[in-house]
Amino acid sequence: xxxxxxxxxxxxxxxxxxxxxxxxxxxxxxxxxxxxxxxxxxxxxxxxxxxxxxxxxxxxx
Numbered sequence: 130x131x132x133x134x135x136x137x138x139x140x141x142x143x144x145x146x147x148x149x150x151x152x153x154x155x156x157x158x159x160x161x162x163x164x165x166x167x168x169x170x171x172x173x174x175x176x177x178x179x180x181x182x183x184x185x186x187x188x189x190x
Contacts, residue, residue, distance in 0.1 A: 131167060131168055131173045132164045132165070132166070132167065132168060132173075135164065135168075135173065135176055135177065135180070136164065138177065138180055139180050142180060142181075142183075142184035143184065144180050144183045144184050146160060146161065146164075147160075148183055149176060149179050149180060149183070152179045152182075152183070153175075153176070153179070
């Protein structure tokens with residue numbers, strides 16, 4: 130469920146998944162595959178923090 134929330138949050142804030150992947154030093158394909166399975170809480174929190182940073186900085190445009 131957390132992964133769906135991450136996707137929803139990114140979409141609502143206008144953050145592209147490839148931008149999140151870039152911050153994690155992953156390819157967009159690898160990041161999408163990562164989201165296929167439930168993430169550990171620490172990793173999910175890190176991704177949520179990245180989404181918030183990208184949304185507030187408008188770096189993802």
